[in-house]
Amino acid sequence: MVAPSTLPAGSVGSVETRYLDLPAPLPLDCGRELSPVRVAYETYGTLAPTRDNVILVCHALSGDAHAAGYSTVASGTGTRDGFAAESRDGAAGKALGWWDGMIGPGKAFDTDHFFVVSTNLLGGCRGTTGPSSINPGTGRAYGSDFPVITVADMVRCERAFLDELGIERLAAVAGGSLGGMQALQWAVTYPDQVDSIVVIASTHALHPQGVAWNAIAREAITRDPAWQGGDYYGTGRRPDDGMSVARMVGHMTYLSAPALDGKFGRRLQFADDIRYTIDRPEFEIESYLDHQAESFIKRFDAGTYVRMSRALTYFDLARQHGDGSLARALANVSARTLLIAFSSDWLYPPIASMEIEAALTEAGKPVEYHLIEAPYGHDCFLLEEARQTPIVRRFLREEEQ
Amino acid sequence: MVAPSTLPAGSVGSVETRYLDLPAPLPLDCGRELSPVRVAYETYGTLAPTRDNVILVCHALSGDAHAAGYSTVASGTGTRDGFAAESRDGAAGKALGWWDGMIGPGKAFDTDHFFVVSTNLLGGCRGTTGPSSINPGTGRAYGSDFPVITVADMVRCERAFLDELGIERLAAVAGGSLGGMQALQWAVTYPDQVDSIVVIASTHALHPQGVAWNAIAREAITRDPAWQGGDYYGTGRRPDDGMSVARMVGHMTYLSAPALDGKFGRRLQFADDIRYTIDRPEFEIESYLDHQAESFIKRFDAGTYVRMSRALTYFDLARQHGDGSLARALANVSARTLLIAFSSDWLYPPIASMEIEAALTEAGKPVEYHLIEAPYGHDCFLLEEARQTPIVRRFLREEEQ
Incomplete structure (x- = not known):
């Protein structure tokens, strides 16, 4: 435990992940039902007696x-991507949360006012039921039998989970990247239950280049012989090599070329000269990628990774809810929308947020869009906390008025 | 054979790849010597009696x-990358050369005037000695014992090869991407033997993002268990899965996001809806990547691929020849230089060509730089032939005056 007196200002302090089992089977987009479903979660701040101060991140x-x-629990969670992953160990070797810069007393998601709830996504590998969980029908890990899930399934799971907490309405749903997709999905699926959404570095549908990078990452994993069709659990072999390559691909798409220039340049590991090797890192950037992959495979499951990746590519509000029209898809939204994008994010480029803004405006919905000029690529959403904070705080305060 | 009467205008007609064995061991940057070295080559046009009309591509x-x-030989060579790979089958099922749009009577490299020579690079897998060649010391394929080569080694091999053809001087050396690096290296290593260089979609040193993509491609190959440390020849197993992933990564870096938007969008393979699969292509872009990988592994060797990739990343004129200064590295160049870059090429971005232009200008060397606005990414160098042609023709005509 970290003693309160040693906590930095704005910290929510020590927290423990808790678990909740959903009381009923969860229906999924693919037509199947999943049961039982356990949800791992944390909460920060205090639930108001009126239960109207809840933010789901x-x-x-x-x-x-x-x-x-x-x-x-032990440190090394390191759930933050890219450069952001580097400085996440908190005081006394305890792992700091992935959005600690944004959540806490006086922060963007201010726990002096709001009750902030965070869950591990459906299909996850960090406590919520996923492909590495035991299938009660067989007594073994689901593996390939775990369903392919969608963003709407994740949101349906979050809805069922909040029901158990006795929370009907959300003051806000917030997230970046895949998290932002969930916020959008909440506003579309449960228009009467969401007051506002905060959608950061996200999109209404990944562009084809993003679809391709995700496909390549999945190819790297599923072509690894240790993947064994997804049924590697309990075999003593894991697709670590495929996961490493997948992570390297993902990692590169989170960063911008100028950020890499600034951080690594063409510096060699061995300052004197090249070493004429094929499979050993010689440039600092190569060593960095190796290191990122190595730490990732220790904490993340390949079965979860491919499913999250697939959900990202499937997500397409216009196709799924608007017969191809984004404005139609958003026609029933009643939440106020805050969109934040970053100039150097080429995986979730600002144009996607601008399209959402245009569609909401066309439909007469309240929306504001902020473009932050910053050089770190998609990683900005985890790094540029200081610049997002005033935007988010002001947006959420308007909610309270 | 294609009958001359059926040839399209500007074609050099039917050609056959020939082979030449170098008479002496080839010294390499890594300190080793390679012997014997066979070079696969083709020529187009007629060598002038004065031997002063030679262009090496x-x-x-x-x-x-x-x-x-x-x-x-049979069609399906398909040595062109990206979109460019798609329309390369010529008449009567014969494979068209990778730069056929640029080489021929009346074309950019006009075979009515020039004698154009093209070789397969040292370390290659298409006739020139490479890792899949037989090591005379063991009677088996070199595999992991084949040296790690550099762009300077490739150029040294080309120099030795041209010596055998009795060609001392080159009117021009031309190439795109890695080919452009060779042209630059020629101008630096043999300043008195090159009249001009044509450097297209290339660079004096790959930026760190490019280094990283190449590293990831090599990781995909060398982490494939079938790679067997590079000694897979003759084992009945090849790192096809790793090569597939490597090719997909490479392919994505050759194309631009807008080009992918225009060509594929988010169209599904099955127009009705998503199918909830993890390891099968559902988007057209996914199917396209699969197809590209499948055709690539049929024609290309992994041992060659990783070495070409390594050579790309090592190439660094300023470090290798100028103590960190590009202007110093280019101080002895006497060739006139033509630089062409493409606005949407993010793997070899225009800035690199501009840096070369600036360094040559600073050193008082004749140089011209052309930026072509075109949307197809790095692939432009193989696709935008019509727009490159007048630039290259005029540049080469100045040579003759």
Whole structure:
């Protein structure tokens, strides 16, 4: 435990991930039902007696429920992507939450006012039921039998989970990347239950280049012989090599070329000269990628990774809810929408947020869009906390008026 | 054979790849010597009695000696990258050369005037000695014992090869991407023997993002268990899965996001809806990547691929020849230089060509730089032939005056 007196200002302190079992089977887009479903979650702040101060924060591809404060379990969670992953160990070797810079007393999601809830996504590998969970029908891990899930399934799971907490209405749903997709999906699926959404570095539908990068990452994993069709659990072999390559691909798409120039340049590991090797890192950027992959495979499951990746590519509001029209898809939204994008984010480029803004405006919905000029690519959503904070705080305060 | 009467205007007609064995061991940057070395080559046009009309064209990462005309061997060479790979089958099922649009009577490299020579690079897998060649010391394929080569080694091999053809001087050295690096290296290593260089969609040193993409491609290959440390030849197993992933990564870096938007969008393979699969292509872009990978592994060797990739990343004129200064590295160049870059090429961005232009200008060397606005990414160098042609023709005509 971190003693309160040693906590930095704005910290929610030590937190423990808790678990809740849903009381009923969860229907899925693919037509199947999943049961039982356990949800890993954390909460920060205090639920108002009127239960109207709840913010749900949704994590991205490789995150977990530990969004803020110091985890009481061992450090090294490191759920933040890209450069952001580097400085996440908190005081006393405790792992800091992936959005700690945004959640806490006086922060963007101010726990002096709001009750912030964070869950591990459906299909996850950090406590919520996923492909590595035991299938009660067989007594073994689901593996390939775990369903392919969608963003709408994740949101349906979050809805069922909040029902158990006795929370009907959300003051806000917030997230970046895949988390932002969930926020959008909430506003579309449960228009009467969401007052506002905060959609950061996200999109209404990944562009084809993004679809391709995700496909390549999945190819790297599923072509690894250790993947064994997805049924590697309990075999003593894991698709670590495929996961490493997938992570390297993902990692590169989170960063911008100028950020890499600034951080690594063409510096060699061995300052004197090249070493004429094929499969050993010689440039600092190569060594960095190796290191990122190595730490990732220790904490993340390949079965979860491919499903999160697939959900990302399927997500398409216009196709799924508007017969091809984004404005039609958003026609029933009643939440106020805050969109934040970053100039150097080429995986979730600003144009996608601008399209959402245009569609909401066309439909007469309240929306504001902020473009932040920053050089770190998609990673900005985890790095540029200081610049997002005033925007988010002001947006949420308007909610309260 | 394609009958001359059926040839399209500007074609060099049917050509056959020939082979030449170098008479002496080839010294390499790594300190080793390679012997014997066989070079696969083709020529187009007629060598002038004065031997002063020779243009050497150098291919890129996955190319070969068959640069122009119809190959007399089976079709399907398909050495062009990206979108460019799609329409390369010539008349009567004969494979068209990878730069056929640029080489021939009346074309950019006009075979009515010039004698154009094209070789398969050292370390290649299309006739020139490479890792899949037989090591005379063991009677088996070199595999992991084949040296790690550099762009300077490739150029040294081309120099030794031209010596055997009795060609001392080059009117021009030309190439795109890795081919452009060779042209630059020629101008630096043999300043008195090159009248001009044509450097297209290339660079004096790959930026860190490019280094990273190449590293990831090599990781995909060398982490494939079938790679067997590079000694897979003759084992009945090849790292096809790793090569597939590597090719997909490479392919994506050759194309631009807008080009993918225009060509594929988010269209599904099955127009009705998503199918909830993890490891099967559902988007057209996914199917396209699969197809590209499948055709690539049939024609290209992994051992060659990783070495070409490594050479690309090592190439760094300023570090290798100028103590960190590009202007110093280019101080002894006497060739006139033509630089062409493409606005949407993010793997070899225009800034690199501009840096070369600035360094040559600073050193008082004749140089011209052309930026072509075109949307197809790095692939432009193989696709935008019509727009490059007048630039190259005028530049080469100045040579003759």
